[in-house]
Amino acid sequence: MQRFQYYIDGEFVDGEARFQSIDPATGDVWAEMPEAREADVDRAVDAAEKALYEGPWAKMTATQRGKLLYRLADLVAANARKLAELETLDTGKIIRETSAQIAYVADYYRYYAGIADKIEGSYLPIDKPDMDVWLRREPVGVVAMVVPWNSQLFLSAVKIGPALAAGCTMVVKASEDGPAPLLEFARLVHEAGFPAGVVNIITGFGPSCGAVLGRHPKVAHIAFTGGPETARHVIRNSAENLASTSLELGGKSPFIVFADADLESAANAQVAGIFAATGQSCVAGSRLIVEASVKDAFLSILKRKAEAIRIGSPLDMATEVGPLATKRQQDHVAALLEKSIASGARLITGGQKPDGVGYYFPPTILDCDGVNSPSLAEEFFGPVLSVISFESEAEALRLANDTRYGLASGVFTQNLTRAHRLMKGIRAGVVWVNTYRAVSPIAPFGGFGLSGHGREGGLAAALDYTRTKTIWLRTSDDPIPDSFVMR
Numbered sequence: 001m002q003r004f005q006y007y008i009d010g011e012f013v014d015g016e017a018r019f020q021s022i023d024p025a026t027g028d029v030w031a032e033m034p035e036a037r038e039a040d041v042d043r044a045v046d047a048a049e050k051a052l053y054e055g056p057w058a059k060m061t062a063t064q065r066g067k068l069l070y071r072l073a074d075l076v077a078a079n080a081r082k083l084a085e086l087e088t089l090d091t092g093k094i095i096r097e098t099s100a101q102i103a104y105v106a107d108y109y110r111y112y113a114g115i116a117d118k119i120e121g122s123y124l125p126i127d128k129p130d131m132d133v134w135l136r137r138e139p140v141g142v143v144a145m146v147v148p149w150n151s152q153l154f155l156s157a158v159k160i161g162p163a164l165a166a167g168c169t170m171v172v173k174a175s176e177d178g179p180a181p182l183l184e185f186a187r188l189v190h191e192a193g194f195p196a197g198v199v200n201i202i203t204g205f206g207p208s209c210g211a212v213l214g215r216h217p218k219v220a221h222i223a224f225t226g227g228p229e230t231a232r233h234v235i236r237n238s239a240e241n242l243a244s245t246s247l248e249l250g251g252k253s254p255f256i257v258f259a260d261a262d263l264e265s266a267a268n269a270q271v272a273g274i275f276a277a278t279g280q281s282c283v284a285g286s287r288l289i290v291e292a293s294v295k296d297a298f299l300s301i302l303k304r305k306a307e308a309i310r311i312g313s314p315l316d317m318a319t320e321v322g323p324l325a326t327k328r329q330q331d332h333v334a335a336l337l338e339k340s341i342a343s344g345a346r347l348i349t350g351g352q353k354p355d356g357v358g359y360y361f362p363p364t365i366l367d368c369d370g371v372n373s374p375s376l377a378e379e380f381f382g383p384v385l386s387v388i389s390f391e392s393e394a395e396a397l398r399l400a401n402d403t404r405y406g407l408a409s410g411v412f413t414q415n416l417t418r419a420h421r422l423m424k425g426i427r428a429g430v431v432w433v434n435t436y437r438a439v440s441p442i443a444p445f446g447g448f449g450l451s452g453h454g455r456e457g458g459l460a461a462a463l464d465y466t467r468t469k470t471i472w473l474r475t476s477d478d479p480i481p482d483s484f485v486m487r
Contacts, residue, residue: 002031004179006040006203007186009047010196015040015204021180024092024323024359025314031090033179036204041171041212044200048142048169049218051197057169062117069113069164072192076153077106079188083153083181085315090178091149092323092359093277094314105157108457111441112161115462119166128487130476137466139167140244141220144213146234148226149177149325150280155248156182158445158456159223160199166465168221171200173210177326179203206230215240221465224248225282227379228450246454246464248282248446250379251407254400255285255436256422258393259294261412262434267301269436270385273410275309275363276437278321279383280329282451283408285436287376289399292389299365299387303349306363311354323359324382330359333382340366340375345386377403393418397425406448410436429455 005012015034023030036044051057057065076083084098124133143163147155156172163170174182186201202209214222214237224234225248238245255273257266273285290298314322324330334353341347350364364384366375375386390396400409400422409428413419423431429447432438439445444455455461480487 001029002180004031004033004183006034006036006044007183007190007199007201008040008044009200010190012186012190015202019176021090021178022326023089024325025357027327027357027359031180033176033183033203035176036173036202036209038208038212040202040204041209041216044171044202045142045144045213045216045218047197048171048200051195052139052142052169055197056195057167057198062119062165062167065164065167066113066116068192068194069109069116069161072188072194073106073109073113075188075192076109076185077103080106083184086184087153087178087181088314088322090180091152091325092314093150093280093325094319094322096317096319097277101151102153105153108154108157108161108441112165112462115162115459116165118459119462119466121468130474130478132473132475134471134473136469136471137166137463138469139169140465140467141168142218143168143170143221143223143465144216144219144243145170145172146210146213146222146224146226147172147175147182149175150277152178152182153185155225156185158461161441162456162462163223163465164194164198165462168465169198171202171213171219173213174201174203176203176205206233211237214238214243217241219243221245223454231452246446246456247452248454248456249407249450249452250381250405251282251284251447251451252287252377252379252403252405253283253285253408253410253428254287254289254403254426255410256396256400256412257288257290257294257298258396258413258415258418259291260414262414263294263298263301265434266412267298267305269410269412269434270302271305271309273436274385275306275321275383278324278361280325280381281437283430283437284381285408285410286380286385287399287403288385288387289396290387290389291396292391295369295387295389299348299367302365302385306349306365309363311360311362321363321383324361325359327359329381330361333361333380333384336374336378336380337364337366337384340368340373340386343373344371345373345375348387350383379405393421397422401425401427404450407451408432408447
């Protein structure tokens with residue numbers, strides 16, 4: 001039984017209580033985690049505020065902050081295997097993906113290390129002859145970061161990296177469903193030499209930890225990744241402290257395949273888009289919108305590929321689909337699938353929870369043509385693909401935009417002018433053309449509608465963690481002429 005601690009004010013400490021963490025592959029308890037309550041949250045936020053305005057961090061140059069981020073990136077790369085194993089144990093995400101993803105996480109920290117001293121202010125050509133005016137970009141303040149259980153190290157890097165580059169301090173709440181990798185990551189923060197209180201990492205449950213953190217009077221910004229319903233609570237909470245928010249939420253992303261597409265390549269991308277990470281991805285291409293003339297041929301390829309996917313232990317490098325992260329998630333997928341079939345959707349493959357231990361669910365394909373199926377509107381967050389067909393480009397675009405979400409999308413066609421029309425017409429924050437599920441620290445990422453607001457990745461993310469200060473300097477030695485007239 002492994003025991004984990006918080007990281008608060010540069011120290012590893014126990015919380016007021018503890019809870020058990022479950023291995024999704026076996027259903028067995030494998031670790032004990034600290035459970036933050038209000039006093040723990042207060043201590044973490046107080047440490048972050050003190051570090052922001054006092055001590056070494058407040059006096060560091062941007063270049064010095066960048067050097068610490070470079071050191072952290074090197075430590076993440078050197079410890080990628082251990083971090084990957086912890087994420088796999090605690091969330092069920094397969095080791096071949098966690099290993100590759102965490103190695104790439106180091107590149108995000110390197111990118112923001114380079115950004116740190118590129119965040120510039122500006123000089124304004126003001127319309128008054130005796131004034132010089134500048135804009136300074138300063139850290140927005142103490143940031144509360146709340147990340148979900150899927151891809152915790154990646155989804156925290158896209159927040160921690162730009163926030164540190166901007167000079168912020170933070171309290172990171174790891175998900176109670178699989179906090180081990182982030183609690184271990186705290187050791188690398190400590191080893192990298194960040195001053196006490198700059199990065200604080202805790203975990204706990206929504207009402208007693210997340211809600212307390214989000215409404216804390218010393219929190220200036222909330223960066224949240226999760227579902228829309230929880231996001232609504234985050235926004236309501238932010239009314240207490242008027243904190244700004246960036247929200248990266250769910251999706252019901254369209255995956256459009258035209259008859260002229262390379263069907264084999266498109267099928268590989270569709271497999272990556274819906275069955276990779278066991279479908280537990282906010283950008284999952286969960287709505288296949290395929291041209292009617294190639295629907296049967298494309299589904300035949302997809303069915304073959306889905307049934308060949310290797311399901312097994314997430315710690316086995318040969319495994320392609322592991323368990324869902326929690327029993328709660330497994331039950332949700334099964335219940336929504338049952339409701340969709342009852343509404344008339346036709347099961348093409350999968351659909352049956354396998355016997356045995358663990359929270360597994362097989363790759364599943366539903367034909368929803370002509371059916372008002374819940375699977376077309378609601379997010380499974382699991383390995384279930386819903387299929388509908390179209391006859392014209394206009395219909396494909398209408399179906400793609402027939403959702404309250406707007407996070408990601410895919411377009412597969414050899415027709416370049418058609419691709420450009422779809423790129424402009426799809427209402428989503430990301431459009432992939434003839435590829436899917438590609439990311440980079442250089443490229444901003446985020447959504448529209450119920451998929452949230454704000455961007456992660458790129459320079460834009462670092463700027464989101466700053467606020468501007470306007471500085472006026474009067475250059476005339478003459479007395480101010482009239483005290484009662486705004487100049």
